Amino acid sequence: xxxxxxxxxxxxxxxxxxxSRFDALKGLTFEIHDGESLAIVGxxxxxxxxxxxxxxLLDAPTAGVVALHGRPVSQLKTKEVSRLRNETFGFxxxxxxxxxxxxxxxxxTLPLKISxxxxxxxxxxxxxxxxxxxxxxxxxxxxxxxxxxQKQRVCIARALVNSPAVIFADEPTGNLDSATSEIVxxxxxxxxxxxxxxxxxxxxxxxxxxxxxxxxxMQDGMIVSEEHGVLVDHHVDSTLxxxxxxxxxxxxxxxxxxxxxxxxxxxxxxxxxxxxxx
Amino acid sequence: MKSFDVAxxxxxxxxxSKLRTFLTVIAIVIGAFALTLTFGMGAGINKYVDHVVExxxxxxxxxxxxxxxxxxxxxxxxxxxxxxxxxxxxxEMTMMGTSTLDxxxxxxxxxxxxxxxVQAIVMIDVDxxxxxxxxxxxxxxxxxxxxxxxxxxxxxxxxxxxxxxxxVPEAWVSALGGDSPSDVVGDTVQLGFxxxxxxxxxxxxxxxxxxxxxxxxxxxxxxxSRELSEQINEAAMSGLPExxxxxxxYAVAQVDDMxxxxxxxxxxxxxxxxxxxxxxxxxxxxxxxxxxxxxxxGGFAIIALVAASFGxxxxxxxxxxxxxREIGLMKALGMSRGKVFGLFSMEAIVIGLMGSLIGVGAGVGAGVxxxxxxxxxxxxxxxxxxxxAVDPISIVLITVLVxxxxxxxxxxxxxxxxxxxxxxxxxxx
Ligand SMILES: Nc1ncnc2c1ncn2[C@@H]1O[C@H](COP(=O)(O)OP(=O)(O)OP(=O)(O)O)[C@@H](O)[C@H]1O
Ligand SMILES: [Mg+2]
Numbered sequence: 001x002x003x004x005x006x007x008x009x010x011x012x013x014x015x016x017x018x019x020s021r022f023d024a025l026k027g028l029t030f031e032i033h034d035g036e037s038l039a040i041v042g043x044x045x046x047x048x049x050x051x052x053x054x055x056x057l058l059d060a061p062t063a064g065v066v067a068l069h070g071r072p073v074s075q076l077k078t079k080e081v082s083r084l085r086n087e088t089f090g091f092x093x094x095x096x097x098x099x100x101x102x103x104x105x106x107x108x109t110l111p112l113k114i115s116x117x118x119x120x121x122x123x124x125x126x127x128x129x130x131x132x133x134x135x136x137x138x139x140x141x142x143x144x145x146x147x148x149x150q151k152q153r154v155c156i157a158r159a160l161v162n163s164p165a166v167i168f169a170d171e172p173t174g175n176l177d178s179a180t181s182e183i184v185x186x187x188x189x190x191x192x193x194x195x196x197x198x199x200x201x202x203x204x205x206x207x208x209x210x211x212x213x214x215x216x217x218m219q220d221g222m223i224v225s226e227e228h229g230v231l232v233d234h235h236v237d238s239t240l241x242x243x244x245x246x247x248x249x250x251x252x253x254x255x256x257x258x259x260x261x262x263x264x265x266x267x268x269x270x271x272x273x274x275x276x277x278x
Numbered sequence: 279m280k281s282f283d284v285a286x287x288x289x290x291x292x293x294x295s296k297l298r299t300f301l302t303v304i305a306i307v308i309g310a311f312a313l314t315l316t317f318g319m320g321a322g323i324n325k326y327v328d329h330v331v332e333x334x335x336x337x338x339x340x341x342x343x344x345x346x347x348x349x350x351x352x353x354x355x356x357x358x359x360x361x362x363x364x365x366x367x368x369x370e371m372t373m374m375g376t377s378t379l380d381x382x383x384x385x386x387x388x389x390x391x392x393x394x395x396v397q398a399i400v401m402i403d404v405d406x407x408x409x410x411x412x413x414x415x416x417x418x419x420x421x422x423x424x425x426x427x428x429x430x431x432x433x434x435x436x437x438x439x440x441x442x443x444x445x446v447p448e449a450w451v452s453a454l455g456g457d458s459p460s461d462v463v464g465d466t467v468q469l470g471f472x473x474x475x476x477x478x479x480x481x482x483x484x485x486x487x488x489x490x491x492x493x494x495x496x497x498x499x500x501x502x503s504r505e506l507s508e509q510i511n512e513a514a515m516s517g518l519p520e521x522x523x524x525x526x527x528y529a530v531a532q533v534d535d536m537x538x539x540x541x542x543x544x545x546x547x548x549x550x551x552x553x554x555x556x557x558x559x560x561x562x563x564x565x566x567x568x569x570x571x572x573x574x575x576g577g578f579a580i581i582a583l584v585a586a587s588f589g590x591x592x593x594x595x596x597x598x599x600x601x602x603r604e605i606g607l608m609k610a611l612g613m614s615r616g617k618v619f620g621l622f623s624m625e626a627i628v629i630g631l632m633g634s635l636i637g638v639g640a641g642v643g644a645g646v647x648x649x650x651x652x653x654x655x656x657x658x659x660x661x662x663x664x665x666x667a668v669d670p671i672s673i674v675l676i677t678v679l680v681x682x683x684x685x686x687x688x689x690x691x692x693x694x695x696x697x698x699x700x701x702x703x704x705x706x707x
Contacts, residue, residue: 058704078614078615082612116279116280158611
């Protein structure tokens with residue numbers, strides 16, 4: 001395998017001190033490889049979001065190292081970290097975080113605006129991405145006038161717009177019903193497959209986790225087990241916590257390809273019908 | 279983020295909660311309005327004073343008067359009478375708070391280095407002016423020959439200083455038998471007055487031109503040339519067996535190089551018991567007072583602005599609080615601290631700019647209209663009065679000042695915004 005995009009070593013995050021001290025992460029060491037799709041699963045409060053924030057350079061660990069392409073990020077200047085977040089990473093947050101009063105297009109192109117693109121280029125690229133997500137007809141609508149699923153697609157468009165190498169998604173389907181979740185998942189995995197974007201997904205959703213090529217199962221700030229391979233039956237027991245042996249996974253690459261293809265086709269139909277309703 | 283986008287986003291953000299922005303802007307408008315009006319009035323009145331004093335003299339002239347101290351000493355009785363000294367200057371009269379000058383004083387001034395020539399100004403009292411047709415007209419007051427140079431003429435020329443000439447005011451033309459001002463130019467007139475023995479004397483003079491009233495109040499009375507006024511004075515002081523010492527109300531010294539010699543001439547005048555004043559000194563005194571008043575009023579306006587700046591702080595702090603998530607998002611998406619700071623400072627600047635543009639605009643409008651109403655209305659009779667002048671430099675300075683205050687007010691909220699941690703902001707409910 002190639003050198004990891006991201007790797008961590010003995011990652012520790014402690015909130016508060018003294019009486020209120022809380023060890024959110026208790027020494028995590030793992031790697032994320034280029035083009036991988038990784039799910040971080042676990043109970044509420046187990047430290048998933050905390051871990052994602054550290055990986056995405058949104059927060060600094062109390063101890064331990066996060067390295068990007070083999071280089072510890074603590075060595076980077078604030079400016080460089082900001083640039084990385086803007087250009088290398090894309091984010092889909094647990095809540096939508098859209099500016100309600102702004103148009104869909106403005107929301108989507110915010111990273112480009114921060115990056116310093118000209119208005120014309122921003123709009124061209126923004127429309128391109130919205131078209132990709134079949135949201136181009138909503139470009140001029142106010143973000144607040146969209147349905148939940150549409151909002152999530154706008155968030156994905158925003159994450160994509162600066163052509164990131166890695167997309168971090170925190171509960172991308174957390175607020176959505178199962179049908180809409182499916183559409184959003186299809187979009188994410190479509191991007192992962194077609195553009196080779198590395199996916200890091202925090203989720204409670206077993207279906208979503210099952211579609212990832214690897215799962216880290218967390219409990220109380222620790223990785224209790226790791227699973228490899230896409231699960232066909234879409235069933236992952238995140239509370240299992242004992243499955244530390246990853247070698248005997250039912251991972252079949254050929255089956256994965258077929259399975260993925262079917263999923264995407266189905267998704268396309270679903271998406272179109274949804275678009276028709278809108 | 280490009281600066282243009284920062285500015286545009288800032289403008290958009292301030293327009294988001296219109297009522298709040300409007301109320302904040304109002305406070306600034308009031309300050310900027312008051313400031314513009316105050317400094318506009320200062321500039322206007324100074325301009326008027328400038329204009330008035332310009333008519334009084336030229337920049338290469340120094341006005342020499344008896345020292346004010348001497349006059350005060352003579353006038354004041356609280357220290358008891360001073361001992362009589364037969365050789366002293368006891369014959370001096372006081373006039374308008376300063377003592378008059380005699381020939382010795384004039385000679386002393388003439389001897390000062392840098393003084394080119396001295397013109398002593400006498401007070402002449404003419405009883406009547408007789409036109410070519412023999413009719414006589416009362417002369418209440420004669421002008422001073424030093425004003426001759428600065429007269430504004432409707433016809434003819436100002437009187438030549440070494441000829442027996444005078445200029446008559448426009449209002450006298452018909453009395454002197456002329457239909458238009460040019461009709462009387464070149465006419466010969468007689469000036470009648472009494473000498474010290476109460477005998478009638480007359481002097482003949484030629485009308486060199488017709489003057490119109492100027493802002494400095496000259497040109498409203500007949501103005502003689504120097505030669506003419508000296509002749510009249512000489513004849514008026516005659517009649518007694520003994521020659522009377524001449525007294526002068528003041529003297530005008532021509533100075534070659536005022537800039538270089540001003541201080542040394544003034545020092546020597548002081549040594550001689552005299553005072554010298556340049557045009558600038560005269561202007562300076564009046565303008566000093568006007569400027570002081572302007573600055574005091576301006577100070578109140580600035581206090582209003584400082585009060586308004588707390589409005590900006592308050593508005594922006596609320597805005598930062600409300601937009602915690604938005605700020606967090608922008609930072610998470612890679613916006614640097616500096617740019618976040620810049621964005622919020624820019625909002626303060628936008629508010630300041632709106633306030634100052636409206637305030638300064640309204641101030642200029644109110645000043646110009648008010649000036650027109652007053653000057654063409656109740657104050658119509660004051661020739662050349664200006665109550666409000668538009669001074670582009672002070673307008674720019676006021677705008678810069680207001681925007682500067684707004685920027686300073688914005689730094690605290692902007693620093694708050696810049697400091698926000700994206701994580702805290704994203705967790706903020
Ligand atoms: N700023 C903070 N101060 C103190 N404790 C915190 C802070 N942020 C998170 N925590 C705690 O850290 C733990 C992990 O939080 P985290 O948000 O990572 O959980 P999570 O696994 O994402 O949960 P969920 O699935 O509900 O989103 C929680 O117990 C939380 O209370
Ligand atoms: Mg979470």
